[in-house]
Amino acid sequence: MKKLDRNQMAARVARDIPDGSIVNLGIGLPTLVADHMPKGREIILHSENGVLGIGPRPAPGEEDEDLINAGKEPVTLLTGGSYFHHADSFAMIRGRHLDFCVLGAFQVSVAGDLANWHTGGTDAIPAVGGAMDLAVGAKKVLVMMEHLTKKGESKIVERCTYPLTGARCVNRIYTDLAVIDVKPDGLHVVETAEGLSFEELQRLTGVPLKRMLTAA
Amino acid sequence: MRQCSAIIFALVIDKLFPTAAAALADIPNGATVMIGGFGNAGMPAALIDALIAQGARDLTIVNNNAGNGDAGLAALLKAKRVKKILCSFPRQADSWHFDGLYRSGELELELVPQGTLAERIRAAGAGVGGFYTPTAFGTKLAEGKETRRIGDRDYVLEFPIHADYALIKADRADRWGNLTYRKTARNFAPIMASAARCTVVQVRETVQLGALDPEMVVTPGIFVKRVVKIATPMQKAA
Secondary structure (H helix, E strand, C coil), rough: CCCCCHHHHHHHHCCCCCCCCEEEECCCCCHHHHHCCCCCCCCCCCCCEEEEEEECCCCCCCCCCCEEECCECCEHHHHHHEECCCCHHHHHHHHHCEEEEECCCCEEEEECEEEECCCCCCCCCCCCHHHHHHHCCEEEEECCCCCCCCCCEEEECCCCCCCCCCCCCCCEEEEECCEEEEEEEEEEEEEECCCCCCHHHHHCCCCCEECCCCCC | CCCHHHHHHHHHCCCCCCCCCHHHHHCCCCCCCEEEEEEEEEHHHHHCCCCCHCCCCEEEECCCEEECCCCHHHHHHCCCCCEEEEEEECCCCHHHHHHHHHHHHCCCCEECCCCHHHHHHHHHHHCCCCCEEEEECCCCCCCCCEECCCCCCCEEEEEEEEEEEEEEEEEEECCCEEEEECCCHHHHHHHHHHHHEEEEEEEEEEEECCCCHHHHHCHHHCCCCEEEEEEECCEEEE
C-alpha cells in the first residue's frame, strides 16, 4: 500500500477545486494546497487577515512584512487582488461567500463534527483563530489530515473526544489513505490509496464506511 | 473680523502629536486597550514601546494574538502590565512570554473565535448591543452563552467589546486623522479605531489636508483622536 505524502495529499485536494473557486486554506498542511493547483485554473485564495487573491511565495529578498497570510508567512498578491479589514474578511467567511475552506483536524466524526483547535489537555494552551468561523461559514468544508494518529488510532471517530470546532460541518475528508465524503447516511469512501483495499481501510478506520458506487 | 479669524484659528483640528509618549500620557491603570496588528503586520510597535515606558498597569488588552518573540506586545506582557487578554490565537511557536504567564495563572485569557472577535469590535464601534453568530455554536467557546434558532440555523449571542484606547498603525494620515493603510497591515485597525473612546495612530507619513484622495481614505478621521508620525525604515516594495 502506498500512503500519500503531504505533497500528494495537497495535490489530491487541489484536483477537486474547480476553476473560479474562492478558497481559504488553513494554516499548516492545507497551505500546501496552493502549490499544487492545476495550471490554467483561476482560483482566488482568501486569507482571514484581509486579502483576496494571494499569489505565490515571494522570491528570497522580496518579502514584505505588510503582506502575509493567516500563517504569518510572506505572500504576494495576484493582479486583481484586494485588501480589506478583519470584519469584512469574516463577513466573507460567515456570510457564506467562500466556496471552500481546507482545514487540518485532530478528529472528524461520522456526523461531520470537526475537532481541530484544542487537545483538551490541562496544560495545553488553546488557540482557535478563524477555524470556528470557517467551519460554519464556508460552503464546503474540506478536511485534510493523516488517517491515523502516531499511535495508529483512527482520527475518523464515532464521536470526537477533543473539543469541537464545529458540529456537522465537514463535507469531505482527505487523508493519506483515502478520500471520504461525509453524508447524512454516513461516510462514503470515494477512493483509497493505491494498493489499499476497502476492507483494509475499514479495518484501520474503526467506524462504519460505505463504498461509493461511482467515483467522484 | 479679527476676532472671527482668531476663533477659527483656535478651532483648527490638529490631531498630530509630537511623540508617542505625549499621545499616550493619559492612559490610566486598568484601562482596556485594543492593539492592532496580526502578528507583526500592522502592529504599532512604537506605541507599544511608549505604553511600556508610560507604566500603566492592570491593562486589559485586545489583540488577535498574544505576542511574538520578545518585542512589542510580548514585551508588554513580559513587563507584567497586563491582567487580561482577549484574543483568538495566543499559542504560537514564539509566544513564550504569554505561555509562561498563562500557565502560572498571572494572565487571564478570554479566547474568542477570530471572526467573533472582529464582529464584537465592529459592533462596539457601530453602537450595536449584541449579535447572533453561528460561529462556535455547540462548542466549548459557546458554553453558558444564550443561543437562539433563527430560520434553520443555531446562533450564539455575543456582545460588543468597547475599549478606552486603541493603538493602531496606519500608512498615511492628515491632521484630521484620515487614514490609509498598507496591504495586510490594515487587519483590525479600522474596526478598533471605531470601538475605542480614544484612538491613537502610528503612521509612516503625515500629509497635508487634501493630499489623501477621499476615495482612498479607509478610516475617516471621525474615528481617530491622535496621530504620531514614526520614522521607520523604508518598506520594500513588493
